[in-house]
Amino acid sequence: MSTYSIRDLEQLSGIKAHTLRIWEQRYAILTPDRSDTNIRSYGxxxxxxxxxxxxxxxxxxxxxxxxxxxxxxxxxxxxxxxxxxxxxxxxxxxxxxxxxxxxxxxxxxxxxxxxxxxxxxxxxxxxxxxxxxxxxxxxxxxxxxxxxxxxxxxxxxxxxxxxxDGLSATTPSNGKKYMLFLPEGEFHEISLLFAHYIIRCRANKVIYLGQSLPFNELVFAHSLYKPDCIFSVITSVPSNHEVQPYVDRLAKAFPDSQILLTGYQVVGQDIETPENTRIVNQINDLMRLAS
Structure with a gap:
């Protein structure tokens, strides 16, 4: 069983912690456990x-x-x-x-x-x-x-x-070629899969390389496929101090491709983007780029 603080309940439900405490006292709607220091915890x-x-x-x-x-x-x-x-x-x-x-x-x-x-x-x-x-x-x-x-x-x-899988397998000849991957050690795949769906829906071709791809394998795949765009999600890997060098390495290794990056480690961070690199702040930005 998971344990929640009253702030967790507030964040998930939108009901203020103060209100929850009043309801607990007045209506006994919750039965929290209490620590030795009288801190509430909920199941x-x-x-x-x-x-x-x-x-x-x-x-x-x-x-x-x-x-x-x-x-x-x-x-x-x-x-x-x-x-x-x-x-x-x-x-x-x-x-x-x-x-x-x-x-x-x-x-x-x-x-x-x-x-x-x-x-x-x-x-x-x-x-x-x-x-x-x-x-x-x-x-x-x-x-x-x-x-x-x-x-x-x-x-x-x-x-x-x-x-x-339900999307049409045929791609118009004028569609762009995208290569999608996650950096080595990165396993949060939901955003990358949704990007795959969005890009394919807009009549582009996608090579999906998935989770935790070593950089040398990315270089190998790029040399074969020669994509117009490379897209990746940087959520937890590389770590904070390694993100800028990784972005610079991508830009230098693939100067003829547009590099699109999103994820917690790059959105809203002080990342310097080389000329061929762009931070995708919102999913709507990717929709516009892929259209």
Whole structure:
């Protein structure tokens, strides 16, 4: 079971910590454990309850009414809402609960319903990406366990692969050639897969080299394929002090290709970009470049 601080609950649900403390005292809606120094900690059931309460409040339920509901009644009300109303925050809440419960059936229902309603790209941009961002902080602080994080990211990865496989195999002769890879030691593949989908959707050709590619193998592949553009996501590797030298090395090794980079280690950082290199700050920027 994962453990959450009251700040974790605030970040995930949007309900202020001060409000949660009042509800805890007035309605006993949460049952935190307390340390010897009286610091609250919460479990998975507490987090699910807060997420459900947040969703019901957003739909006009009063906290005094919600407090009277059993856990089963609370869940049933949330299911009714999430099935009849499709808005992004509600679906992000529902995805979080499916992750905590390791519920593949619930995940499939949420994602498939949203893809049918909004389309694959909009579902990824407005629901999946904010959801991944929301759990990212909790993952870094150890509040979400590896099993839960691996479970949900692998399901998202499967959806992306199926979507890519469903694209037309024919590419117009005027489409650009892209080469996609992650640096050696980098395994966060979701953004790279989504970039693959976006680029292919816009009538470009993609060679996908995937995770943790040694630099000499990138050089070898580039010499064979001769891409117009190289795209990579730098999230955790290389480390901070090694990012600028790595960017410079890419630019020098491939002067005839445009190098597109995104990820935590380059976006919003003081990276000096050589003439053939560009930082992709948002997914919409990649859409424009690939169009």
């Amino acid at each position: 998975d059931e507490d987090l699910k309850r807060v997420l459900n309460i947040s969703l019901l409040k957003d739909h006009g339920y009063k906290i005094s009414e919600i407090a009277k509901l059993s856990s089963e009644e609370l869940s049933n009300e949330v299911v009714k809402i999430s099935e009849r109303q499709l808005n992004y925050p509600d679906q992000i809440h529902a995805l979080t609960i499916s992750m905590l419960d390791l519920s593949e059936d619930r995940f499939e229902k949420i994602i498939n319903t949203n893809i049918s309603q909004f389309g694959f790209e909009n579902t990824m941009i407005n629901i999946v990406y904010p959801f991944l961002s929301r759990i990212g902080t909790l993952w870094l602080t150890g509040s979400v366990g590896p099993a839960q994080e691996h479970f949900i990211t692998n399901l998202i990865r499967q959806k992306l692969i199926v979507a890519i």
